[in-house]
Amino acid sequence: MSKGGSAASRRAPGYPPWRGGWRGEPSRFHEDAKGTPLVAQKMLVFCGSDDPDKVFPPFMLGCGAQALDLELTLFFTLTGLNVIKKGGAEGIELPGAPNTLPGFLQVAKENGARLIACSAAFPIVGAQEDDFMDGVEFGGVAEFVSLAAEADVVLTFC
Amino acid sequence: MSELNPAEIQAAKVVDARGSACPGPLLEAKKAIGTVSVGQTIEVWSGDPSTKNDLPKWAAKVGHEFLGTVAGEGYDRMFITRKK
Numbered sequence: 001m002s003k004g005g006s007a008a009s010r011r012a013p014g015y016p017p018w019r020g021g022w023r024g025e026p027s028r029f030h031e032d033a034k035g036t037p038l039v040a041q042k043m044l045v046f047c048g049s050d051d052p053d054k055v056f057p058p059f060m061l062g063c064g065a066q067a068l069d070l071e072l073t074l075f076f077t078l079t080g081l082n083v084i085k086k087g088g089a090e091g092i093e094l095p096g097a098p099n100t101l102p103g104f105l106q107v108a109k110e111n112g113a114r115l116i117a118c119s120a121a122f123p124i125v126g127a128q129e130d131d132f133m134d135g136v137e138f139g140g141v142a143e144f145v146s147l148a149a150e151a152d153v154v155l156t157f158c
Numbered sequence: 159m160s161e162l163n164p165a166e167i168q169a170a171k172v173v174d175a176r177g178s179a180c181p182g183p184l185l186e187a188k189k190a191i192g193t194v195s196v197g198q199t200i201e202v203w204s205g206d207p208s209t210k211n212d213l214p215k216w217a218a219k220v221g222h223e224f225l226g227t228v229a230g231e232g233y234d235r236m237f238i239t240r241k242k
Contacts, residue, residue, distance in 0.1 A: 060181060064212075067184035068219045098179030098206070107185065 043070045044151040046144070047080040048158025052094040055083055058157050059104035060097075066111040070153070074108070075144050077118035078125060080158070084115050085131050109135060116143060162226035167237055169201035170194040176205040176233050183209045184216050191222060191240050198240055199225065205233040213238065 043065045045058040062072045082088040089101040099107065109115070117132050120140040129138060148154050173190045175183035183204040190200045202213065210227045213236050217224040225237035 064181035064184055067181055067188045068216055069188075098182060107182075111185065 041070045041152040042150060043153040044073045044075060044147050046156040046158065047074055047076045047083060048078050050079040050082040050092055052092055054157040055092055055101065056094045056097050059108060062113065063104065063107050072108060072113040073116060073147055074113060075116045075118060077121045081117055081121060081125055081127055084117060084133050084136050086133055162228055164228050164235060167199055170198035172201045174203045176203050179206040180208045180212060184212055187213060187238065191238065194240055196240050196242060200238055202236045203233050210234045210236060
């Protein structure tokens with residue numbers, strides 16, 4: 001996002017100043033004449049399990065959210081980390097689901113999802129950065145909390 | 159909404175999403191709507207019964223016009239006009 005101009009000059013006309021966004025950036029309350037948000041809405045999903053019942057909903061809802069133009073971030077921790085380990089997704093299956101887990105991961109990534117592995121959980125589950133798929137980012141508690149504070153939707157599956 | 163007559167609709171593109179289930183057809187519709195001009199209509203085919211509920215919601219959220227659903231043989235045909 002451009003940092004140019006004052007916060008006031010970046011605001012959509014007609015909005016009172018108290019609807020200014022986080023750190024003066026345009027907020028999700030700013031809409032154009034057609035009601036389209038000027039800033040993409042964001043969905044953050046906390047994935048804390050490798051139980052198929054709790055692994056597939058984040059991907060079904062997450063990919064759906066991407067279709068509705070929300071930016072998607074999936075945050076994996078504890079046994080949820082197994083989903084984004086190299087070869088991990090292949091071993092998690094849910095019969096009848098519309099896609100396989102590797103298939104869902106591919107769709108989510110093609111549509112720009114961020115996948116974040118919780119490095120705070122590495123000592124607990126005995127993981128290290130080399131264990132994870134290409135493209136996975138690493139973050140801890142501060143990463144999750146700051147993403148959650150800026151997200152429009154936060155879902156938890158654990 | 160009046161009865162939708164598919165013969166009267168000129169779809170610029172037909173998306174056959176019968177091979178995918180929720181949320182696949184939504185993503186395929188999203189991809190397809192970007193390939194036609196504003197004012198043109200796409201036709202989405204889906205065998206997933208949830209799509210005919212989801213697609214109007216999707217269109218409303220992203221700002222396109224959902225024209226309606228026509229039952230095909232074992233699938234639904236849905237029409238959406240690109241609005242922006």
